[in-house]
Amino acid sequence: MKFSTFVRYLFLAVFNSFIIYLVPVTIAFESWFLLTIIIIISFLINITYLTNRLKPLKWITPGMIFLLSFVVFPAAYSFYVSFTNWSTGHILTKQQAIERLEDMTFTNDNQKGVEFDLYILQDQDLDFYFLADLDPDKLLFGKAIKKEEYSQVFYATHEPSFKDLNGNISIPDEYYLLSAKEQIANSSELQDLALLIDKNTRVQLYNISVFGASSGRLLSAQQKYSYYAEADILYDNVNNLECNLGNRGNFICDGETIDPGWRITVGTENYKRIVEDERFRGPLRIVTFWTFQFAFFAVLATFFIGLLLSVTLNKESLKFQKIYRSIYILPYAIPGFISILVFKGLLNPDFGLVNEWFAPVYELFNIEPINWFRTKASSRTAVLLVNAWLGFPYMFLITTGALQSIPKELLEAAKVDGATSRQSFWRITFPLLLVSISPLLIGAFAFNFNNFTLIFLLTSGGPPIVGADVAVGYTDILISFTYDLAIAGGRGYQFGLAASVTTIIFLIVLLISAISFRYSKRLERVYGNL
Amino acid sequence: MEIYKFTNWFKEFGWRHLVGLIFVTISLYPILYVITNSFADFANLQNSKLIPDSFTTKHYASLIGDPLIPYFKWLLNTYKIAGIAGFLNVLLGTFAAYAFARLKFKGRRVGLITLVLVQMFPSFLAFVAIYLLFFQIGDVAPLIGLGTHTGLIMVYLGGSIGFNSWLIKGFMDTIPTSLDEAAKVDGATDFQIFYKVVAPLSRPIIVVLFVITFIGIYSDYILAAIFLKDANLYTVALGINIVFMDDFANEWGSIAAASVIAATPIAVLFIFFQKQITGGLTAGSVKG
Numbered sequence: 001m002k003f004s005t006f007v008r009y010l011f012l013a014v015f016n017s018f019i020i021y022l023v024p025v026t027i028a029f030e031s032w033f034l035l036t037i038i039i040i041i042s043f044l045i046n047i048t049y050l051t052n053r054l055k056p057l058k059w060i061t062p063g064m065i066f067l068l069s070f071v072v073f074p075a076a077y078s079f080y081v082s083f084t085n086w087s088t089g090h091i092l093t094k095q096q097a098i099e100r101l102e103d104m105t106f107t108n109d110n111q112k113g114v115e116f117d118l119y120i121l122q123d124q125d126l127d128f129y130f131l132a133d134l135d136p137d138k139l140l141f142g143k144a145i146k147k148e149e150y151s152q153v154f155y156a157t158h159e160p161s162f163k164d165l166n167g168n169i170s171i172p173d174e175y176y177l178l179s180a181k182e183q184i185a186n187s188s189e190l191q192d193l194a195l196l197i198d199k200n201t202r203v204q205l206y207n208i209s210v211f212g213a214s215s216g217r218l219l220s221a222q223q224k225y226s227y228y229a230e231a232d233i234l235y236d237n238v239n240n241l242e243c244n245l246g247n248r249g250n251f252i253c254d255g256e257t258i259d260p261g262w263r264i265t266v267g268t269e270n271y272k273r274i275v276e277d278e279r280f281r282g283p284l285r286i287v288t289f290w291t292f293q294f295a296f297f298a299v300l301a302t303f304f305i306g307l308l309l310s311v312t313l314n315k316e317s318l319k320f321q322k323i324y325r326s327i328y329i330l331p332y333a334i335p336g337f338i339s340i341l342v343f344k345g346l347l348n349p350d351f352g353l354v355n356e357w358f359a360p361v362y363e364l365f366n367i368e369p370i371n372w373f374r375t376k377a378s379s380r381t382a383v384l385l386v387n388a389w390l391g392f393p394y395m396f397l398i399t400t401g402a403l404q405s406i407p408k409e410l411l412e413a414a415k416v417d418g419a420t421s422r423q424s425f426w427r428i429t430f431p432l433l434l435v436s437i438s439p440l441l442i443g444a445f446a447f448n449f450n451n452f453t454l455i456f457l458l459t460s461g462g463p464p465i466v467g468a469d470v471a472v473g474y475t476d477i478l479i480s481f482t483y484d485l486a487i488a489g490g491r492g493y494q495f496g497l498a499a500s501v502t503t504i505i506f507l508i509v510l511l512i513s514a515i516s517f518r519y520s521k522r523l524e525r526v527y528g529n530l
Numbered sequence: 531m532e533i534y535k536f537t538n539w540f541k542e543f544g545w546r547h548l549v550g551l552i553f554v555t556i557s558l559y560p561i562l563y564v565i566t567n568s569f570a571d572f573a574n575l576q577n578s579k580l581i582p583d584s585f586t587t588k589h590y591a592s593l594i595g596d597p598l599i600p601y602f603k604w605l606l607n608t609y610k611i612a613g614i615a616g617f618l619n620v621l622l623g624t625f626a627a628y629a630f631a632r633l634k635f636k637g638r639r640v641g642l643i644t645l646v647l648v649q650m651f652p653s654f655l656a657f658v659a660i661y662l663l664f665f666q667i668g669d670v671a672p673l674i675g676l677g678t679h680t681g682l683i684m685v686y687l688g689g690s691i692g693f694n695s696w697l698i699k700g701f702m703d704t705i706p707t708s709l710d711e712a713a714k715v716d717g718a719t720d721f722q723i724f725y726k727v728v729a730p731l732s733r734p735i736i737v738v739l740f741v742i743t744f745i746g747i748y749s750d751y752i753l754a755a756i757f758l759k760d761a762n763l764y765t766v767a768l769g770i771n772i773v774f775m776d777d778f779a780n781e782w783g784s785i786a787a788a789s790v791i792a793a794t795p796i797a798v799l800f801i802f803f804q805k806q807i808t809g810g811l812t813a814g815s816v817k818g
Contacts, residue, residue, distance in 0.1 A: 004721045025671060029669050029670050031666065031670050055633065059626060062626075063622035063695060064626065066687045070653060071648055075659070077656070078656040078659035326801075328553065330561060331557050332800070333800035335793055337749055337767040337771060338770075338792060342563065342789065345778075346560060351574075353563070456751065479752075482657075483752065486658045487756060513647075
């Protein structure tokens with residue numbers, strides 16, 4: 001067997017055993033959706049590698065699976081989620097929610113507070129037994145078990161023989177009666193144990209007493225809700241109520257919504273909220289506008305600095321060129337999350353060095369020190385400043401490359417025709433430079449449009465917009481706003497709503513890409529392919 | 531005369547050095563600041579300055595052995611995740627690129643256009659869907675659900691494979707096909723042509739893309755943040771930004787030391803591959 005064949009079969013064997021492990025699990029969880037995906041993927045893989053007909057797919061499939069599963073599919077899935085009410089209180093599927101509801105229990109009022117003597121015994125295997133002295137006819141004895149063992153039936157039995165004729169407790173020799181001290185030493189374990197009386201009732205240790213017997217309490221665990229599948233209703237066993245299906249993915253008992261609910265599709269409700277709800281629309285408008293502003297000024301500032309530096313250094317026989325160039329790369333070489341952290345320290349309004357440097361200026365003009373990150377203007381300025389530091393090296397590199405690729409003859413011809421150096425820069429160098437790097441500028445715009453790391457780590461979107469219905473701040477861009485909505489805003493998970501904002505982001509990115517594509521096509525026609 | 535000479539020099543060169551030096555200061559200041567602060571005695575943020583009065587290594591020592599701040603675990607996690615995801619990424623990317631560059635088949639054009647389209651949408655944009663997807667996968671297969679490195683690696687794998695195979699394909703196109711034809715005449719199979727001819731010749735781009743992918747994953751925040759909740763499993767970007775933030779000003783020394791350790795290898799790697807990295811990035815964006 002050839003090596004490549006061996007590798008192929010090995011890969012298939014590992015892959016298929018993984019699938020064989022997953023299929024029963026998905027069935028057990030009734031996760032039909034995942035099961036479908038798993039079957040499709042495994043079918044595709046096996047066909048590809050067991051036959052010889054789909055040669056190119058052999059090379060492409062492994063990468064394609066990841067690309068489709070974790071890039072293409074999430075995009076489509078996110079679109080689907082935007083039409084659901086998936087959020088806190090509606091996280092589960094209907095079936096999971098019903099299971100959760102049927103697991104809920106309650107204790108009857110007439111059983112609360114009844115206390116009785118409870119003796120704790122141990123056998124030779126050091127297993128614990130409870131002896132509950134409920135009344136003369138009920139001296140219940142049995143093994144004390146943990147919650148996980150409730151299903152294995154160890155019901156208590158009435159054992160009159162554990163009392164002598166005088167009514168005092170007398171323990172058989174094979175058991176040992178724990179003293180109060182020993183009970184205290186084992187208390188954490190004993191807390192978790194229970195003696196089952198019947199399906200719904202159990203005895204638990206309530207209070208350890210140093211004098212005399214400890215006390216126990218009856219706990220009844222009756223099912224709070226029962227679900228009737230045929231009628232699709234929930235029955236409230238506590239209040240004897242029938243609960244009907246609401247239209248928001250909940251059961252409703254006597255006008256009250258029962259938690260947990262489940263997720264349902266709600267049509268365009270999320271989008272409607274974006275468009276119509278003023279307390280949501282207002283902040284969203286601020287965020288969207290700022291996202292464009294930020295991306296635009298971020299590109300403009302870094303481009304300007306980068307161009308300034310590349311023009312400055314674009315001079316033959318200038319000394320130290322190499323040193324300058326290698327230093328300008330440095331901000332780009334450091335991971336962004338580190339630089340942002342350092343700037344957070346430098347700009348700190350109370351202790352930061354930036355305010356310390358500017359102290360004389362503040363004094364001279366008799367103004368308040370800048371309250372970095374605490375006002376809208378200062379936060380936005382800080383975001384742009386830090387971005388300029390992070391991004392100018394990239395612009396420096398690409399403008400340097402573009403400058404050097406501009407044919408020297410053009411500039412010399414202009415000089416012969418009597419153009420000043422300023423004229424030849426603005427009329428020849430700059431337009432040619434723009435042509436060759438405009439796709440990169442649009443790329444940088446798209447990057448900053450979704451520059452989550454900078455915004456989230458530097459300002460977390462703050463300062464907050466007052467009066468908004470959701471957690472949102474003045475430096476939030478669309479993607480960080482989505483993050484707050486979905487996960488981190490501290491107002492619950494609003495996946496459906498967040499997904500609808502994601503749709504907006506996708507549309508804008510699509511638009512940017514389309515513009516970029518057409519623009520570069522047009523420039524190519526006008527100026528030729530540089 | 532002297533003054534005239536100086537103004538001439540300034541017009542020609544001097545202003546360039548002036549601008550150059552201003553930006554040297556701006557570029558270097560934050561970097562030097564964090565380095566000196568990592569060694570500074572009593573460096574909380576209040577009395578931090580560029581050149582501290584006395585030096586110490588206590589901030590570095592403070593990163594070792596504190597169970598609440600498992601800093602080196604974070605580093606290890608990050609190297610593991612970025613290393614595995616980066617390696618598999620270029621491996622699978624090279625496979626796919628080979629098919630697109632060398633084999634003729636139906637749907638090749640559609641496949642290529644898909645790659646170009648997909649790479650315009652970074653995978654983290656759909657993070658809500660990724661979160662919910664893995665939230666459900668976790669029920670079924672806990673080994674790859676939320677909170678695991680495996681799941682995170684899989685997501686990173688999908689995220690940059692389009693970009694990478696596109697660039698590798700572009701590079702493979704520049705390798706003359708006469709080489710594989712010669713091999714084919716000698717009786718080589720497709721797989722042999724791949725790993726004896728095309729793949730070795732594509733090594734420069736493969737290495738660079740590995741480095742780019744590695745650095746990208748190393749610096750990622752959002753996907754790591756939605757996946758990892760257990761402080762022992764954090765990547766370094768998460769760890770530094772979550773755990774130290776409670777007491778930012780007073781932890782300043784430790785933050786500086788942690789930053790220096792986390793940034794240095796990446797900066798060295800970047801500077802070493804600087805030419806190829808910027809070349810690769812530029813080529814990618816121009817074509818995309």
